[in-house]
Amino acid sequence: MSLRESTSSPTAPARIGRSDPAFWRITGPLFVGGLATFAVLYSVQPLMPVFAREFAVSPAIASLALSATTGVLAVAMIAAGTLSEVWGRKRIMVVSLAASSLATMLTALAPNWPVLLALRALAGLALSGLPAVAMAYLGDEMDSQALGLAMGLYIAGSTLGGMSGRIAVAALSDLAGWRWAIAAAGAVGLVGAALIAAGLPRGREASRRGASPGLRDLAGTISRHLAEPGLRLLFAEGFLLMGAFVCAYNYTGFRLAEPPFSLSQTMIGLVFVLYLAGAVSSTVMGDLAGRYGRRRVLWIAIAIELAGIIATLPNSLPLVVVGIGLITWGFFGAHSIASSWVGLRTQTARAQASALYLFFYYLGSSVVGSSGGVFFQRLGWPGVAGLLAALTACALLIALRLSKVPPPAHLRAR
DSSP states (O other): OTTTTTGOOOTTOOOBBBSSSSHHHHHHHHHHHHHHHHHHHTTTTHHHHHHHHHOOOOOOHHHHHHHHHHHHHHHHHHHHHHHHHHHHHHHHHHHHHHHHHHHHHHHTOOOSSHHHHHHHHHHHHHHHTHHHHHHHHHHHHHHHHHOOOOOOHHHHHHHHHHHHHHHHHEEEEEEEEHHHHHHHHHHHHHHHHHHHHHHOOHHHGGGGTTTTOOOOHHHHHHHHHHHHHHHHHHHHHHHHHHHHHHHHHHHHHHHHTTTTOOOHHHHHHHGGGGGGHHHHHHHHHHHHHHHHOOHHHHHHHHHHHHHHHHTSSSSSSHHHHHHHHHHHHHHHHHHHHHHHHHHOOOOOOHHHHHHHHHHHHHHHHHHHHHHHHHHHHHHHHHHHHHHHHHHHHHHHHEEEEEESSSHHHHHHHH
């Protein structure tokens, strides 16, 4: 059975609507999974100034603690999405989160900088099985009107995980040191894996048994997705939006640690409370997109992110906080819309389409997240803000172009 054939079955159950009780049986465990995943993934972000001091590295090199993870994650997700077609979405998600959590706990024991980076790369390799597969799982199970809200709830869990993980790690690093802080993040991931194993239904996995994807079939599937005009633009959106967002948070910590702000690690960590705006935005704007159309809502979210970047320019702590809040609201709203749109534009091999979106998404995180350090070292925050504004302006132009791209044939036929 090919990848194209393996994603559908004449005996597959009906898709789940917003009012179906199964909607919450699925979105609840995936909310927890997203929370645990992003607590593990972004646990090092508030520690970058600490790494720079302890290991005597520059801000750009310190950012590799995150970029090494997201870079490996980006590449590995394509294979993980394919494996989920054979081994089952749920199994891949559980094993992925558990293994990455163990790798994170080992990171707390790293004796030097190269070993720390190697363990963070290993965590990215292990973690690759959850994000893309979770998106594909929702694309399989939800009907078109429920998908925006379901994806928004999953991303809201991811947002809360990223926020709470960063805040807790920043505070624990002040109290007990960065090693204990990272070990605690790994323990949270193990709890999340156990909850997904216990609570998430298998869904449509049984309809895919017997699939045996090969490299040629995978290459053909990827080529078909890249040939679809709307998907190409959505993949570009993922790169630009995530790159700008991660870069903003990476170097905000360095900026706030320096004069005129000179904040402590705990106070810098509190900036991540602004992730609450993303948790609300991903749900609210994902739902609005499902009700009124993604073409009408996506560009608004990106424009809000661009306004936030401009607001961060003055050396005023209130304006920086407001600006980061707007960046967070706009980014998570746009990501919720774009990621659910990928599932809708894809009739077959959704795991590979989701994996490709997230490949470009995390590639943006890795490339822009680290290269922004060069701008920060040479030009300070205005240089970083200029880079972010350019990327977000490109994303806005792509959103306007997407509003004119016709839906694929399988949607026009409905």
